[in-house]
Amino acid sequence: MRCDIISIFPEYLEPLKLSLPGQAQRKGLLDVAVHDLRDFSHDRHRTVDDTPYGGGAGMVMKPQPWWEALEHVRTLGDGTPTLIVPGPGGEVLTQRLARELADEDWLIFACGRYEGIDERVYEAAADVMPVRVISLGDYVLNGGEVAVLAMIEAAARLLPGFMGNAESLVEESHEDGLLEYPVYTKPATWQGREVPPVLLSGDHGKVAAWRHQQRLERTAARRPDLLHASSALTPGGVDDRWGGARIAKATPADVGDLLTCTHACWLREGILNDTLTIPAQHETVESLTASLHEWDTYVLRHDGRFIGSVRGKLVDDTWHIGRLMVVPDLHGRGLGGALLEFIQEVAPSDATRFELFTGTGSEHNLKLYKKAGFRGVVQPNGTTVVFTKRRRGR
Ligand SMILES: C[S@@+](CC[C@H](N)C(=O)[O-])C[C@H]1O[C@@H](n2cnc3c(N)ncnc32)[C@H](O)[C@@H]1O
Numbered sequence: 001m002r003c004d005i006i007s008i009f010p011e012y013l014e015p016l017k018l019s020l021p022g023q024a025q026r027k028g029l030l031d032v033a034v035h036d037l038r039d040f041s042h043d044r045h046r047t048v049d050d051t052p053y054g055g056g057a058g059m060v061m062k063p064q065p066w067w068e069a070l071e072h073v074r075t076l077g078d079g080t081p082t083l084i085v086p087g088p089g090g091e092v093l094t095q096r097l098a099r100e101l102a103d104e105d106w107l108i109f110a111c112g113r114y115e116g117i118d119e120r121v122y123e124a125a126a127d128v129m130p131v132r133v134i135s136l137g138d139y140v141l142n143g144g145e146v147a148v149l150a151m152i153e154a155a156a157r158l159l160p161g162f163m164g165n166a167e168s169l170v171e172e173s174h175e176d177g178l179l180e181y182p183v184y185t186k187p188a189t190w191q192g193r194e195v196p197p198v199l200l201s202g203d204h205g206k207v208a209a210w211r212h213q214q215r216l217e218r219t220a221a222r223r224p225d226l227l228h229a230s231s232a233l234t235p236g237g238v239d240d241r242w243g244g245a246r247i248a249k250a251t252p253a254d255v256g257d258l259l260t261c262t263h264a265c266w267l268r269e270g271i272l273n274d275t276l277t278i279p280a281q282h283e284t285v286e287s288l289t290a291s292l293h294e295w296d297t298y299v300l301r302h303d304g305r306f307i308g309s310v311r312g313k314l315v316d317d318t319w320h321i322g323r324l325m326v327v328p329d330l331h332g333r334g335l336g337g338a339l340l341e342f343i344q345e346v347a348p349s350d351a352t353r354f355e356l357f358t359g360t361g362s363e364h365n366l367k368l369y370k371k372a373g374f375r376g377v378v379q380p381n382g383t384t385v386v387f388t389k390r391r392r393g394r
Contacts, residue, residue, distance in 0.1 A: 001029070001030055001102070001105060001155070001156070002031045002077050002107070003031070003152055004035060004077070004106075004108045005034045005035065005108075005109040005111065006035045006073065006109065006110050007111035007148075008113055009113075010034040010035070012145035012149075013145060013148065016152060016153075020153075020163075021156050024159065024162050029156070029159050029161055030159065032152070035069060035073060037066070040064075040066075040072065048062055049062060049113075049114050050062050056115075058115035059115060060115050060116065060118055061114060061116065061121075062118060063117075063118040063120050063124075067124060070083070070108065070110070070121075073108055074108070078106075081106040081129055082104050082130045083107075083110060083125050083130070083132070084133075084134055084148075085110045085117070085132070085134070086109070086144030086147035086148055086151070087116065087133045087134070087135060087144070088139070089133060089135065090132070090133030090134045090135040091134055092138075093136055093147070093150065093154065099155075101154075107155075109151070110144070111147075113142065134147070134151060136150055174226075178215040178218075178226065178304075179215060179218045181211040181212075181214040182214060182218070188200060244302055245300050245302040246302075247300045247342065249298060249299075250292055250297035250298065250309065252289055254299045255285055255292075256285070257299070257306035258288055258299065258306070259285060259288050260306075264328060265325040265328075266280035267281065268328075269362055272361040273360070274361070275383070291311075294313060295312065295313045295322070296312050296313065297311040298310055298342065298346070306327065307330055307335065308325055308326040308327065308336070309325055310322075310323060310340065311343070312347060314347070314348050317350060317351060317352040317353060318352075318355050319347035319348070319351035319353070319354050320356065321340070321344070321356040324336060324340055324356070336368055337368060341372070347391065351391055352391050353388055353391060354388065354389045355386065355387065356369065356374070357384050357386045357387060358384070358385055359384060359385070360378060360382065360383055360385055361383075373389050374387035375389065
């Protein structure tokens, strides 16, 4: 990965030569070049700022030195770089965003100072390369350099071959939406404080279960906003027929689990019906994310684990039900029937009938829907059965 950084304080970026980013450069995984913005000014004071049009406090960075600097830096690498402009008004740096940065071959970082960079630089840059404004958090720094240090460090440690132990990346805070469990090293007793005994038990299963529980508790205590909406609901918040599980409307954070389970369940449907043309088999992260606007999708979770889902959509007076699924290891416990009951209950008041369909080879589904009072009609194609049911009392 190549990183070009433009700043009026090039020495601020010196720490990138240290520690792991420094090693990554020596290993040839990361190529960092720092450029002094003042080299692109043309007066003897090396001016890069001026007063703001419209008045107001502070100074604004002039477009001319920025544009010349960007044009120069763009000649230094191959292909099209992505321009990253640190700014408190940008998308917030997260582990997911760091991963996106790590996937780029070439990044140019534009470190603003004063009241920021003349807006026309962003516009002109966007004509020739992708531009992203990224914030370190909801507070204001004096300049973009600290943010660039954080972004490069967060992205560089995700480069393949950068960290010695790839496992330590997988288990880290934010990698799967939870914070990391507490960690301990020798001695087992320090100042009278013991390491949790389970960690000394040698039982890997128990250690893993303990760590997972710690991650959930720590996330709930420190960052409840990170927990899925569904696990944040109070028991019985929507319904308590699920035992300890909770059901809630799906959010974009649920899409990874939804996609995995959709593919697993509809692979089985494909085998039963001898087809790979079922739309569910062809879903992507993008199509499922978009579907959340069109469908009311509900997700069932137990202790944070995704265990099932169902969705509904009103067309005229018909509540279309679909994507009823339960994770394979929990089949046969009545969860599918409960989800089907639930999605009928939450149908909008305008719905006077329900409709869903399945393949003629999906015997389990056929039984489930009949038992729930639906009437099926095999379609002329011979492969699909459409089930309908009048809503009670309508
Ligand atoms: C004093 S700030 C300018 C703040 C700007 N007037 C505003 O209110 O959005 C100067 C520079 O610091 C950087 N900066 C400040 N806060 C930041 C943050 N939270 N994340 C990333 N960069 C930040 C940006 O490069 C910005 O151009």
